[in-house]
Amino acid sequence: MKPFRIILGLFCLLVAVWLIMPTLVVIPMSFNDKKSLAFPPSGFSWQWYANFFTNPEWSNSLLNSLKVASIVAVVATFIGTLAALGLSRMKHSGAGILRAILITPMVVPGVVLAIGIYAVYLNYQLVGTTFGFVLAHTMLAIPFVIIAVSASLEVFDVRLETAAASLGANRFTAFRTITLPLIAPGMLSGLLFAFVTSFDEIIVALFITSPYLKTLPVQIFTSITRDADPTVAAVGTIIFFATSLVIAAGLIIGSKSKRS
């Protein structure tokens, strides 16, 4: 029994290292004193962080990404929540088929979607526009919201709305005061997922980008193929800590709402 447990523990450790190794390699690389993506770094400096925040190419792309991702998060949460509500109230078998259709953007290969989107965007002058990015990313993000909100609707007791009606609430009031607060954790996690989906989306972005509108992942990609300096590592490190914070916040909110 004992040796087996030790082997199992070692194996788990190996998997964990394998999973976080790439991330851990990036952090030291970002402090390199030379303009090379070498590992291990040869010395220590903050210059690539300084470059990220002062070089307008980098800061603009960050702002673009934040802007697109924020709009996408709000729009996708709104549409995805409505879709999840509609699906949960559908009684006949059509609901399953409809749900499958709504989730397809998640399973269709990104390149396939990207080509289709690119072809359509060329016709309608949407390439390189904020609206074009928001439209494409919202489509990609909606499935995540549907899944997250559906999960919280699964445990929501619809009979509470009936009870609210008996107490004098019309349908809208019942939704606002009872349903909405109870599915809010699901919506919040959908919102975070939608934000992240847009924020680190690269495939579609590469197709519909333009020199005037680059998102952060596109800028990372061009930088790595052109300059190959450790600024990408600095960006990676910042994003890593930022997303860790957001996810930790999401988990804490999630566990709080579960307790009440």
Next chain:
Amino acid sequence: MSTSKTRERGAAIDIRDATKRYGKFTALDNVSLHIEPGEFMTLLGPSGSGKTTTLNVVAGFTDLTAGDLSVGGESIVGVPAHKRNIGVVFQHYALFPHMTVGKNVAYPLTLRGVEKGERERRVKAALDMVKMADFAHRYPSELSGGQQQRVALARAIVFDPPLLLMDEPLGALDKKLREWLQLEIKRIHRELGTTFVYVTHDQEEALVLSDRIAVFNQGRIEQIGTGRQLYDEPATLFVGKFIGESTTLRGKAETSGDETGLTIAGQKIVAKEKLAGGETPVILLRPEKLSLAAAKAPITNGQNSLAGQVSEAIYLGSGSKYQVVLRDGSIAVVRSSLEAKPFTIGDEVDLRWSVEDSKLLADDDRADMTLT
């Protein structure tokens, strides 16, 4: 709970020829029911008999296929549930999990725009009435089932509805708690003067609580009456068997004058009643009207007698309960007092009762299949 002087008493309810169909299935079949203001009416019946459907129709959760419904003299057909001002208590409590007890009870008042001071006063009064005032800051998940149901009751009465509907509110609670809460509900009914409509499939609960009981069976009302009326004068065999314990006897029937005779395994018994033509008579007997005598003991005048054998004898403290297998194989249930001569299993006995206590009813196969 508002200024109690101006509080109106409960509202009268009139359900006329109510029919509800789901596709081809008829859940309510021409139901008519009048409930007096302030009355405690219980809808009693086996599972699937249409009690909840009736309640949902009154609450406005379900539309009628046909028929009319009025509360307080005004038809409310087509009025949405949230405009009906009717309190509802559900079997599953339906408390809002994200609100404290206090917020739950305040909810209907907030919707009605009652200002804060008045709201707090009424919430307190409602919680006092159900003895839950100390729990105002707890969340529903921190309460037991019985406590949650008391909060739900407070929430349903806090806005002074003239009518309160309850659908098996004690169904999920254990027997002890149920019995205590029955008395609480009775007290609250007395104090409020509101009309209560209560659904249960537990006939004892119905007898404890109600002014009158409407017995449902397969989407129809079989009889409406006080517990005593239903027990002593059942209108149908179903009611007779559903309320209390009973023995039913079937046999070859003949009518002479105002009497009906049944021949059971060669022995003739009599009831001082007769049925309309075309119906098969059944005699229904209540256990406390029956007595046992040693086989072939002398019969007094005006008594019926059937021979049988004791198959079960149970000592109950206040008396005894026997099961007797009759010659035709049917089983009689007898309750006897302490003074009566005791019998043991296997004794040959005569089952005796006064001719007047034979309750003659029309046979009805619907009466058997729905007994649960």
